Amino acid sequence: MIKSVPVMRIPAPSAEKQRTLAAIDMGTNSLHMVVVRIDPTLPTFTIIAREKETVRLGDREVKTGNLKPEIMKGAIASMQRFCEIATVLNAEQVVAVATSAVREAPNGKDFLKLLEKEVGVRVNLIPGQEEARRIYLGVLSGMDFNQEPHVIIDIGGGSTELILGDGHEPRSLSSTKVGAVRLTSEFVSTDPISSQEFKYLQAYIRGMMERPVEELQAHLKPGERPRLVGTSGTIETLAEIHARETLGTEPSVLTGYEMSLDDLRGIISRLRKMSEEERADVPGMSERRSEIIVAGALILQETMAMLGVESIAICERALREGTIVDWMLTHGLIEDRLRFQSSIRQRSTMKIARKYQVDLDSSERIAAFALSLFDQTRDRLHEWDLEARELLWTAAILHNCGVHVNHSSHHKHSYYLIRNSELLGYTETEIEIIANLARYHRKSAPKKKHDNYSNLPKQERKLVSQLSALLRLAVALDRRAIGAIAQVQCEYDQQKQEVYLKLQPTDPGDECALELWSLEQKKEVFEQEYEVKLVVELVKTPMGVR
Structure with missing residues (x-):
């Protein structure tokens, strides 16, 4: 039987060579960068370069609150210089975060899109509490x-x-x-x-x-x-x-x-x-x-x-060093010290689930089904990574939290509650993705006329469309919320463009009529998204998941 599946952490690299990483903090007053050399065997990091530019992103237009054009231009030039330095120092990745000034500016997200286009680095907007958490990590590292x-x-x-x-x-x-x-x-x-x-x-x-x-x-x-x-x-x-x-x-x-x-x-x-x-x-x-x-x-x-x-x-040490530590945690490079922080996303998710009185037994079954479908269709129907898998898990746990407000249109309430909750460990964009995944677990499929969906970058829209289709199937598999389905197996016939979904009931005598009916109602979105035909079969004999 499928149990609640914890989110997999990316395993630590087997190679013991040192790794170089750059972290940029786009603050209200200044832009800061540290370039560090990480020793995965300890694990620890050494700062090999620091850069700072006083740009004053917080000096915004009085009437509109927008970031000023000349200041955005200066910030882009500074970021270009930072990235060039990171390249010279052989940084394998530049991890950048933006805080209150960009977060609050009406044109903040447009600025970040322009910056990504001009410089080639994606900057993550982080909520205030996430900023505080990363500062804590940074101080603990020093x-x-x-x-x-x-x-x-x-x-x-x-x-x-x-x-x-x-x-x-x-x-x-x-x-x-x-x-x-x-x-x-x-x-x-x-x-x-x-x-x-x-x-x-x-x-x-x-x-x-x-x-x-x-x-x-x-x-x-x-x-x-x-x-x-x-x-x-x-x-x-x-x-x-x-x-x-x-x-x-x-x-x-x-x-x-x-x-x-x-x-x-x-x-x-x-x-x-x-x-x-x-x-x-x-x-x-x-x-x-x-x-x-x-x-x-x-x-x-x-x-x-x-x-x-x-x-x-x-x-x-503060936010930028904390961003380094967070990256190390995310990539499985810290096993002992600060171990509690490596599960901050899961613990924060469960805290919100309890706050809104989510039926955790059902949500954990649905999350397990969603991850099983994700894993079995990966490299066949989609190519999303483990980070996307984790977003799907969180959305599956919280997809029904909107019932706490009202059962009518609860998928829309779920979007609002998730969007405005304090999900620690996630960036603003990741929280928006999770909220959208929950929003589309039922009723309408994602549409460009929906602001919450259309405001996402193109790649994130694709992620929401594809993973919400999996979440819909997972929700259908627990239609009665009693754990009627014990196991799910996917088989893909590329030639026929058909996906065979084989279900094993927990009780061999249960025909699972409501689950089969629900799958029939929800499969259209899945079929349209992946351009396949979904064939569902109830199998009473034991089977193994590939």
Whole structure:
């Protein structure tokens, strides 16, 4: 009998040679790239190159919120240069992610399509919580938590991430729309900043950070006093300024460097009285950081005060390094350390399934049928890889979650719930694919007049069309939700263009009439998509799946 089938992980390569990978973080303020050399035998990675360009994607058009043409042009040029460097360093792949600025811009996805056309690299949009998770992975790759609770704060140009974890699974992940570029653009018009604007900015930050701080504190155990770790440009710049003032020099390695809240307050007190030009001359101030440093520093000050911590330690690893770790996990290169993270997709899927009271017994049977059909038709009817298989599994588990809203048109409700749920481990595009697969498990086949489908790139539309056809058959196989079908076997006659679907019932006396009827109703979409004829047969004798 087919049981619930866990998603297969891509096996680690047998070759022990080192691998080179590039990761790019397209942030609101800057574009960053690291190129690393991965040793699969440890496994670990060494950074062999770092690149940065201050592009300011967050400086968007005021009225429309669109990314500005000249800034997009500059970003494309920077990405071209990054990719050329990655090529020179023999990187086997460039993994790129974009965050809040591109995520929120109405023309953000069009920009990414243009970038892929011009540069040849696909950039993944990641949701705020996924950004936080990858930051956590990045910090863990550079610091040992000794199983003690740590709070991580990452202040970017458009958002601030707060994470609570102890080296195992993160207890709390949040992403809030307060960032150094965003707040400077929206609330700072004076130079030096006026007392009135400073006080308003301070109050606004407190109001915005109140909920994520409270949510994080709710996950602390009695008596725990976590250490605070800070990452990314704003915090690193403040640490460099502090080091220049207290040590007279910049530390060779920032990771582990500590700064007190009192000292931070002193730095802010001086910076707020300076003009932008004067701040630019402060020792330790990085390129173009003087424009946004006051807002960014104030986010850190207020969050530290709300958390009740007196000092912060710096970590130089964050989102881009976390993207490297995530790639290593996805490709089976990490077996022991951070093992829990390798199943983040499955655990996140099951969490959402429970939230919407999905019938997991039925959904797991349907998921198993869907994966069995996928595997048996692979290299015969389709050529999708294991990553697509995993998307199909998630969609199969969640396809019926829309019933939680209303049984009528529940496939459309499923799309909405999946699209707006916090599916960790997936990019925006992958979540959109999963939601579309669930959307088309019944009723209408995918159509270009449907915005949710037509907005997908061409290759992703093909994936949705082909895999949703398999999901429809899988759903039909559990029509009564009692596990009536024990086993499914596919045979393909290429000459006749026919697919024979042989079904073995769990109970030899069960004629499975409802399942056969349901397959008859749903097979048309499958036949049209794959240009074959589907012939279904109930087989009472035992059979083996190829």
